[in-house]
Amino acid sequence: MNILEKNDKVKVRARSVKREFQIKNRQGKNQPLVVLEDFDLDIQEGEFLTLLGPSGCGKSTFLNILAGLDKADGGDILVDEKPLEERSYDRGIVFQSYALLPWRTIIKNLEVGLEIRGISKETRREVARKNLERVGLAAYENQYPHQLSGGMKQRVAIARVLAYDPAILLMDEPFAALDAQTREDMQIELLRIWEADKKTILFVTHSIDEAILLSDRVAFMSSQPGHIREIIEIDLPRPRTEEIRNSVEFSQIRKSLWALLQEEALLNQSYGAFI
Amino acid sequence: MKSKSFDYKKLLFRSIGLILFLVLWEIAPRLGWVKRLYLQPFSEDFMALVHLILNGKLFPHLFMSLERIALGLLLATIIGVGLGLLVGYFQRINQALDLLFQIFRQVSAFALFPVFILFFGFSEVSKFGIMLWASLWPVLLNTSSGVHDVDAVLIRSVKSMGGSKLYIFFRVILPATLPQIFTGIRLSGSYCVMAVVVAEMIGAKRGLGYLVFNSRESFLYPDMYAGIITLAIVGVTLNFILVAIEKRFTSWRVA
Ligand SMILES: Nc1ncnc2c1ncn2[C@@H]1O[C@H](COP(=O)(O)OP(=O)(O)OP(=O)(O)O)[C@@H](O)[C@H]1O
Numbered sequence: 001m002n003i004l005e006k007n008d009k010v011k012v013r014a015r016s017v018k019r020e021f022q023i024k025n026r027q028g029k030n031q032p033l034v035v036l037e038d039f040d041l042d043i044q045e046g047e048f049l050t051l052l053g054p055s056g057c058g059k060s061t062f063l064n065i066l067a068g069l070d071k072a073d074g075g076d077i078l079v080d081e082k083p084l085e086e087r088s089y090d091r092g093i094v095f096q097s098y099a100l101l102p103w104r105t106i107i108k109n110l111e112v113g114l115e116i117r118g119i120s121k122e123t124r125r126e127v128a129r130k131n132l133e134r135v136g137l138a139a140y141e142n143q144y145p146h147q148l149s150g151g152m153k154q155r156v157a158i159a160r161v162l163a164y165d166p167a168i169l170l171m172d173e174p175f176a177a178l179d180a181q182t183r184e185d186m187q188i189e190l191l192r193i194w195e196a197d198k199k200t201i202l203f204v205t206h207s208i209d210e211a212i213l214l215s216d217r218v219a220f221m222s223s224q225p226g227h228i229r230e231i232i233e234i235d236l237p238r239p240r241t242e243e244i245r246n247s248v249e250f251s252q253i254r255k256s257l258w259a260l261l262q263e264e265a266l267l268n269q270s271y272g273a274f275i
Numbered sequence: 276m277k278s279k280s281f282d283y284k285k286l287l288f289r290s291i292g293l294i295l296f297l298v299l300w301e302i303a304p305r306l307g308w309v310k311r312l313y314l315q316p317f318s319e320d321f322m323a324l325v326h327l328i329l330n331g332k333l334f335p336h337l338f339m340s341l342e343r344i345a346l347g348l349l350l351a352t353i354i355g356v357g358l359g360l361l362v363g364y365f366q367r368i369n370q371a372l373d374l375l376f377q378i379f380r381q382v383s384a385f386a387l388f389p390v391f392i393l394f395f396g397f398s399e400v401s402k403f404g405i406m407l408w409a410s411l412w413p414v415l416l417n418t419s420s421g422v423h424d425v426d427a428v429l430i431r432s433v434k435s436m437g438g439s440k441l442y443i444f445f446r447v448i449l450p451a452t453l454p455q456i457f458t459g460i461r462l463s464g465s466y467c468v469m470a471v472v473v474a475e476m477i478g479a480k481r482g483l484g485y486l487v488f489n490s491r492e493s494f495l496y497p498d499m500y501a502g503i504i505t506l507a508i509v510g511v512t513l514n515f516i517l518v519a520i521e522k523r524f525t526s527w528r529v530a
């Protein structure tokens with residue numbers, strides 16, 4: 001199903017990506033662990049794509065490679081048809097653990113990316129303020145991260161990335177540490193933010209509902225070694241609201257995704273592996 | 276943790292131990308529990324201190340020691356923080372040097388004093404030698420372990436924003452390590468105050484250590500205690516100042 005519709009531009013093209021780690025086995029000897037192999041994925045410009053797959057299948061590994069935090073051992077990754085550069089000026093990553101600098105005020109945290117890009121002080125402050133407003137936390141600019149709740153911290157982390165306007169947003173289970181209610185609020189908030197400028201987003205989650213609600217497409221990964229097994233289009237209308245969770249279409253998609261996951265689990269079992 | 280308005284009750288309560296100690300010091304010689312020649316009531320020793328202040332005889336010693344402490348601590352901080360950052364940042368260097376440092380740390384500066392004297396005589400070099408040895412390790416080892424403990428996700432996150440190695444070092448690793456650096460400096464400060472006494476006991480002509488030792492040799496026991504009291508005050512004040520600086524730089528920390 002990896003067909004490009006319309007004349008959409010491919011933002012990220014990953015081909016036969018391979019990544020292996022050296023790990024110690026029980027005898028204490030080094031042994032290669034192939035985490036990604038034959039990993040193919042196209043991410044279209046402006047799309048919201050979610051990676052779904054069993055724990056340890058290599059989702060974070062791919063995200064890290066794309067973010068410039070790790071290197072592939074083989075294959076090609078093209079961004080705008082050009083090879084991936086090491087310093088990721090055009091990508092931004094949001095971690096599950098917020099990763100805010102605790103010694104900086106909220107507004108100063110938003111300025112980090114702009115500082116790195118050598119933007120002048122006044123412009124920095126102005127852009128940071130605008131983006132803090134976008135996530136509804138303008139009143140907190142002079143607070144420190146430890147004074148904010150988890151949901152607020154994650155909103156700051158998102159605003160911090162938006163502030164330097166990367167072309168691609170990478171989000172690695174950004175809402176996994178939040179309570180259920182906050183998580184649902186954050187999903188809607190993210191949709192609202194994304195609708196404004198439709199940045200390309202690669203999102204990782206374990207929640208099927210979250211994947212359906214947010215994504216244009218959901219890419220299923222298999223493990224050992226990790227690769228894309230199937231890509232499902234989510235044909236729900238946009239802009240999406242909370243109510244869409246209760247729609248018939250939503251539960252139909254959920255059912256089919258569950259079936260896919262089930263298959264993957266059985267597949268894994270037959271290999272004697274566990275999730 | 277602390278309320279803004281000054282809490283006299285709390286201060287009084289926290290001083291109970293000190294007050295009891297001073298009372299004991301006052302009455303023990305008076306009741307003949309200890310030889311009065313060797314230990315005078317606290318009030319007498321305190322008056323000796325007041326006297327030394329009024330006749331100006333304390334200040335050359337005090338200033339000399341303060342100068343040595345300040346210089347020794349500055350030296351230890353510069354070398355310790357510098358080396359600590361280096362060792363903490365480059366794990367290979369750390370692996371090569373850690374064992375050596377752990378052993379050096381256990382070697383008493385006082386045991387090395389004769390060695391310094393052997394090489395450098397009764398000079399300032401010997402004095403700074405043992406002060407540096409005594410105070411270097413806390414700040415060095417705290418700094419390097421601080422660098423080592425920096426939350427990796429902070430580094431990864433700034434790197435993902437395009438941060439250079441230099442930017443990450445100065446804007447992530449250094450500020451993240453500051454609290455531990457300050458803890459190290461504070462410890463080093465106490466060691467410096469201890470070491471200055473020893474450094475001044477042998478072959479010095481001025482300094483609080485000299486005052487204490489020389490007063491004993493001249494049978495001026497109250498002056499000896501006055502020197503000891505002054506050293507305690509110096510130590511506490513230094514710690515107080517270092518804590519204040521530390522607070523100023525690490526106010527972002529969770530209380
Ligand atoms: N630095 C590393 N050294 C050795 N093995 C690693 C390293 N990083 C990841 N791995 C291994 O690679 C595999 C994939 O890890 P990864 O973090 O990408 O999984 P994931 O799909 O994100 O899992 P989860 O859903 O639990 O976050 C795991 O088996 C993990 O142990």
Ligand SMILES: [Mg+2]
Nearest residue numbers: 059060061172
């Ligand atoms: Mg992961």
